[in-house]
Amino acid sequence: MDATTLYSIGELSRRTGLPVRTIRFYSDSGVVAPTTRSPAGYRLYDLDALLRLELLRTLRELGMDLATIRRVLDRELSVAEVAAVHADATDVQIRVLQLRRSVLRAVAGGGASPEETKLMHRLTQLSGEERRRLIDDFVEGTFGTADADPAAVAMVRAATPDLPDDPSSEQVAAWVELAELVGDEDFRARMRRAAGRRAGGRPLGIESEAGEELMEFTRQKVSEAVEAGIDPLSDRGAPVVDDLVQRFAEVVARTPDAQFRDWMAQQFEEAHDPQVDRYWRLVWIVNGWQVVPDLVPVYPWLIQALRNGRP
Incomplete structure (x- = not known):
């Protein structure tokens, strides 16, 4: 094969x-374009045409449009320039496909309704900037006051x-729930109160x-029960809460009866808001963070156990 060889369309095809x-x-x-025509009028192509076709086919397989390929073949654009642009575009397509796959897995695993599926798809299709804007709006709407x-x-x-970019189905479901939660005005008020108390370190x-020693002991015992999967309403949870009630009663000089248990539950409920706890749990899931034992909310478990109706 040399520069003087001419090829028919059939030969180029092969x-x-x-x-x-x-x-x-x-x-x-x-x-x-054909280089020339045969005496019978058939198109003939030279080596340059063959090389152009081979490059054209490669670029088309890489997803480039014909107009851009023509500019490359005419040397108006370099292959490197076009490749860089298409690589970026491909990255975007990959992220979209990864999100779509995660949504489908979440739908398949959770049995979402058509309405929930639509919402899940819409929220995950938001760009990273749009998702950040959603959270920024939540922070501004919650804490954007002079006394924040x-x-x-x-x-x-x-x-x-x-x-x-490639979330698990659990992260997708958590993000959708989180996006709905931060748009709720009642939740924003709850978050404002809870975050202010937590950030300020104000104790109940x-x-x-x-005292610090008993509170640390309480957090340790309840955290162990939570990690062990002990139901606060079960017989396994009873000895844990009974022991804590006795210790608190001794410290504050009260009788460890039903009235005292109710008083303890009311006191701990001041620090516990189930929606706020849920927010932080969802944040951990979305960000893929390992749950730190010290941050596991212990009060919800303790409150449930205190409300169990035991004497």
């Missing part, structure tokens, strides 16, 4: 793997949920009365 009708289309559109606690704002911003009245 060498490039392109159908004859496709080569004819490229020829008619001027992308790969700077420490609370910093704490919430430090734990901004950020859905990864019962925490002050019980």
Whole structure:
């Protein structure tokens, strides 16, 4: 094969793997023009045309449009320039497909309704910037007042949920639930109160009365029960809470009866808001963070156990 060799459309088709009708289309559109014609009027192509077709086929398989390929073949653009642009575009397509796959897995695993599926798809299709704007709006709407606690704002911003490019189905479901939660005005008020107390480190009245040593013991015992999967309403949970009630009663000089248990539950409920606890749990899931035992909310378990109706 040399520069003087001429090829028919059939020969080009065999060498490039392109159908004859496709080569004819490229020829008619001027992308790969025939070099000359045979005495019988058939199109003939030289080595340059063959090389152009091979490059054209490669670029098409990489997803480039014909107009861009023509500019490359005419040396108006370099292959490197076009490749860089298409690589970026491909990255975007991959992220979209990964999100779509995660949504489908979440739907398949959770039995979502058509309405939930639509919402899940819409929320996950938001760009990273749009997702950040959603959270920024939540932070501004929750803490954007003159009396907002700077420490609370910093704490919430430090734990901004950020859905990864290839999320698990659990992360997708958590993100959708989180997106709905942060748009609720009642939740924003709850978050404002809870975050301010937590960031300011202000202890509950019962925490002050019980003292640091007993509170640390309580967190340890309840955390162990939570990690062991002990139901606060079960017989396994009873000895744990009975022991804690006795210890608190001794410290505050009260009788460990039903009335005292009810008082303890009311005291701990001041620090517990199930929606706020849920928010932080969802943030951990979306960000793929390992749950730190010290941050596992212990009060919900303890409150349930205290409300169990035991004497």
